[in-house]
Amino acid sequence: MKAPTTLTIGVVAVMSASACAVDPAAAQDVIKLGLSVPLSGSAANWGKGSEFMCQKAAEEINQAGGIKASGKTYNFECITYDNKYNAAEGTKVAQTLINRDAVKFIGGALGTAPTKALQAIAERQDVLLFTVSWGKSLKGPEHPMTFTQQNTPYEILPPLIGYVVKQHSQAKTVAMLNPNDATGQETEPVAKATYEKNGIKVFASDYYERGTTEFQAIAARIASFKPEIIDVGSTPPADAGAIFKALDLMGWKGVKVNETGTGADTLKETGGDAAEGVYMGSGVVFDGDTVSAYQRKLNDEARKLLGEDLNTIQIGFYDAVYALKTAMETANSVEAKKVAETLPDITFPTFYGGKVGFFGKETYGNVQQMRLPILVTQVQKGKLVQVHRIDP
């Protein structure tokens, strides 16, 4: 190997000096929002849409003059990594976001298992964490830096299951299926208790492994219980569609529920006609007079990218950015701890229209759940229709 010449050393020195001469204030003016979402597998579209919504909100805020706090103006930048919906990848994403990218604000994390991995690292380094994950264990007084940006089982399931039971009063039995991970395991007890509270007998409650591509045997087992309702819980819509299709093939005709169902398109993609009639708890309808021109415009852009309508999961990533902006400006600080202390007391503009704040003291022991409308939707004649809405 040749020794470096004087000229080489000189060039390197000049380049290093130039790099150091970059205005440090300019670098500090960007607030990075880390996202840990699935960008591959059956929940990939949730992740892609979440990234899209974070970027949209950030763009809007940046173009409107940014965030003004502690005498400076900041811009948001969304940084996204694929957590593959599992804890192992979630841990890698957490390390990258917090230790390499030095992110102090997580704009959203999707999937209870990867979120738990992220939370463990974030809490140690005072990083503020927004999540759409359903796990109740993520919240509570012991997690003051964590906030939930979409409705979770405790908000969604009582109205969703209550509505379904009321509409199908002849149905008295249910069989449940959930993915065998933290999301499924934390959703199942809430759903089970809610069905039992509504007088429905739970015949079976099974789990399946994420990544499964063959659902016939699973469907055969659930159908063998002959339940009047089949609830596939927190199963992503692509898997749910395949399960309902297999059930349909076996001749099972009953009430279909997908608690995390986010839209008709993906469900129909894998389920075909079997998607008809499925009740969902995370879908949003973009037809009708109540939808604003802006909501429709953003949804049209998302449809071009994703091939399906936006849903409550993805909208959560938009709302979190506005919540952070409001909290930073209210606290007059971009220090994560101060922002976290301010969040429970603010109201901020939401994608759903109007302003919302946080609640959850009774359920979680801490104010860290966004107060969002609960939307019950159903696939009717191939389209998603909103059948019930509650504004808490």
Add this chain to the structure above:
Amino acid sequence: MQTAVQLMATALQIGAVYILFSLGLTLVFGVMRIVNFVHGQVFATAALTVAYALPTIAAAGLPPLAAYCVAAPVGVIAALVLSVAIYTFGFRYFQRDEIGSFILSIGLVLVLDGVLLKVFGGAVHRVPEVITGVVSSFGATVTLQSLVLCVVALLLATGLYLMLGHTKLGKVLRAVSIDHEAAMMVGIPYGKVAFGGFLIASLLAALAGVLIAPMSIVSPVIGTDYLIKGFIVVIIGGLGSIPGAILAGLFVATVETLGAFYLDSSYATIATFALVIAVLLVRPKGFLGRG
């Protein structure tokens, strides 16, 4: 009775794909002594190409079956092109080097996973139903499409079995897998045979991919699930054994189906792995393994 027939039909359908997939794995190991982890990516490439090409071709006005008949060869060709590149620039230099090929194989999996994600995106793709209709027998119902898959897969497996036993190419492949040095001494061109064996194995993976595409959820990670099951089949059947792979493919599919029905699909997965341990304790070389 209805349940038994339904479960049997399900096991046959799953087993048919396992057989096709694992035949390729076992063939490559037999001929080249390579544990080919990239097999899953070849399978995924074929399935993803069909998932992408079919809707585009169908949009031009062709009925789904005709569109599939065009898309399927495209998928197979794409997978074979990838295989030729993998062999030419990779495995050719690591034949019968189990450690070297193992490391290369793992590296290629990582690279190709990234490439497939980049090219096809991470979201799942659904191939429209190609053959519509259902067949009912003894109260059980299966789609005509599944039935065709089973028949084609079993025909291919039988064809491969007959080819290996009764054709010159088959005899050459077997000779190389038994003792490649002795085969070379009698004038068998090992390099060409190894390449031929690798291509046949890749063709089987590609065919499995294009056959499963209309019946499954296709995503860039589809190969991983089948790869694990494929290895279980190969190990239980006996490394390098074609009849063993066929037998074990059906066996694993039956255990999985019965496990998912009588227990829970999570327990079915555990049961399958427990089964591998049990089989290896009793028969360390698998059902029909040599030695």
